[in-house]
Amino acid sequence: MDFHVSLSGRGDLAAQIYRQVRDAILDGRLRQGERLPPTRELARGLDVARNTVAVAYERLMADGFLVGRAGAGTFVCAPARVETGRRAPQGSGVRPRAVWRSIAPLAGRSAPAFDFTVGVPDLRLFPLETWRRLVARELRVRAAGYLPPEGHEGLRTAIARYFGISRSVRAAPDDVIVTQGAQQALDLIGRVMIEPGDCVAVEEPGYPPARRLFRSLGARVVSVPVDAEGVDVTAVPTAARLVYVTPSHQFPLGTPMSLARRTALLAWAARRDALVIEDDYDSEFRFEDRPLEPLQSLDRSGRVVYVGSFSKTLAPMLRLGFLVAPASLQPALRAAKQLTDWHSETTTQAALARFIDEGLLARHVRKATKEYAARRARIAGFLDDRLDLVPSAAGLHLCAKGEVDPAAAPEVAAEDLTTYYAGPAQRGVVLGYGGISLEHIDEGLRRLFAAGDRGRR
Structure with missing residues (x-):
């Protein structure tokens, strides 16, 4: 394998090579049985005499770090007394912002009985063979380079049409921005809308990752109680710049927001010049009653960003979601998406577009x-x-x-x-x-x- 060695100055180059190979073995970057470059090849890459590399290799063999095999090459042979494995990085004075002391990644856990x-959707229901066919088809198409930050045009068109029919969302393809799941959609909205110290209202009880995300962006997050009709609009702080709600299937209680509360929230947002995030995370699975129209379809003043995800509908591994934004926010959201990761993965977007268009979703x-x-x-x-x-x-x-x-x-x-x-x-x-x-x-x-x-x- 290729191995990087950094030489400084012209003094004792063999010793420098020795130390760097030894350290790579001790901290686990070079593992037992891995083959090192031949002395001639490494010498040419470092622009040093072959004998310089040979001396370093001989010292490493003498100390038990390497072993030579006739006709095969030179291999790592870590001595039994050395415990390999990456060493802990040295401490420094660099610290994250204070808010990150109280925000930690979610811990993984083993599958329970x-x-x-x-x-979590049932991945056994996911049509894997069909999906494999669609992905393979897209992989046979010549790559088109970078996409625009808002995503694959075919997928944005399919999303606008599908959710226009199934959820009454009012959107043209240009209103849709494809994201890495709903969480990235929330992050993009927060980046565009939140100034440090801004008040953001969230439901109580509510979705903890959204609360933590807004806090991480410098917002002052305020909880607003939820009752049988949804979020209590009268309790939303007048200073709120942003209101995050899950009106179709309140998370985690499950109750839908009543039409009276929906209209009251939209009227409040218009009066206060605020934005409402409507997270419609899993309402495709409906078992009774006719669904109420989403806030986005009732909105007449451009106060709602609609957020959707395919993680619950299909599979979390796809990491695909989307947002539908008012025209006034679209340029900033596209710029934020481009600065974050340029655009979501191309092949998956194209495959999902066909999946929707063929009626498979x-x-x-x-x-x-x-x-x-x-x-x-x-x-x-x-x-x-x-x-x-x-x-x-x-x-x-x-x-x-x-x-x-x-x-x-x-x-x-x-x-x-x-x-x-x-x-x-x-x-x-x-x-x-x-x-x-x-x-x-x-x-x-x-x-x-x-x-x-x-x-x-």
Whole structure:
């Protein structure tokens, strides 16, 4: 393999080569059994005499770091006394902004026996063979270089048409910006709209990553209570520059925002010259009732940015979402997207455009909805006489209020409702049904409640 050596000055070059190869072996950059460049080749690359490299290699062999094999080359042979592995970086005085002391990446966890994780679709329902065919087709097309930051034109056209029909979103292709999931859409909006110290209103309970994101951008995040009709508009601070809501399927409670609250929120935003982010994260899966129109379709003054995602509908691995923005924000959002990552991955965008245009997304949603409806009904039936189930007509999870402790059953992955509150919290549990099969639901819930009952004794 190619190995980088940096030489300074002209003094004892063999010693410099020796130390750098030795250090690379000690900290794990060069691993046991890896082949080093021949002395002639490395000498030519470093512009030094071949004998200089040979002397360094001989010292490394004498110390047990390298071994020569006749006719094969020179290989790493770390001595048994050396514990390889990257050394901890040296400390420095460089520190992140203070806000990052309280924001950490979400910890990964092993797959539990009974997985009620929220926001996870069933990847077994994802039409992998069809998707592979579409991706392979796009890979055979000659690469077109960089895309515009707003994304693949075919995908933006497909999104505008599909969500115009399925969700009554009013959008032309030029209104759509393709993002790396909904989280990047929120980040772009925040970058464009938030000045340090600006007030941003979020639902309580609500989506923690959105709250943390706005804080990281310097916003003063204020919680606004949610009741049976949705966010309490009268409690939104008058200073709020931005209001983040999930009106179609409130996260995590699941209740839809009433039409009266929707119109009241839009009127408030117009009076206060504020922007509303409508996160429509999983409402494609609808099980009852006719859906209310999204805020974006009711908006007549350009106060709403509509955010959608394919992570729940199809698969998180695609990392594709989008936003639909008023014309006044589009140039800034495109610029922010370009500065962030230029544009989302090309092949996946093109494949998804065909997936939508060929009617495969609509077919997948219909199929998945039938499967999820059975799981949802099973969970609701189990919880009916145990907890206070929050009414919900769509989505990939159910919420129930009452005395339950998800942490008491380590083999069951379920979300504690209290984790979605920034202040005083309501006890309860949030149960996703995308990651658990129908036949495992009863046993998983039985273990969850049995563990809680043991903990209360």
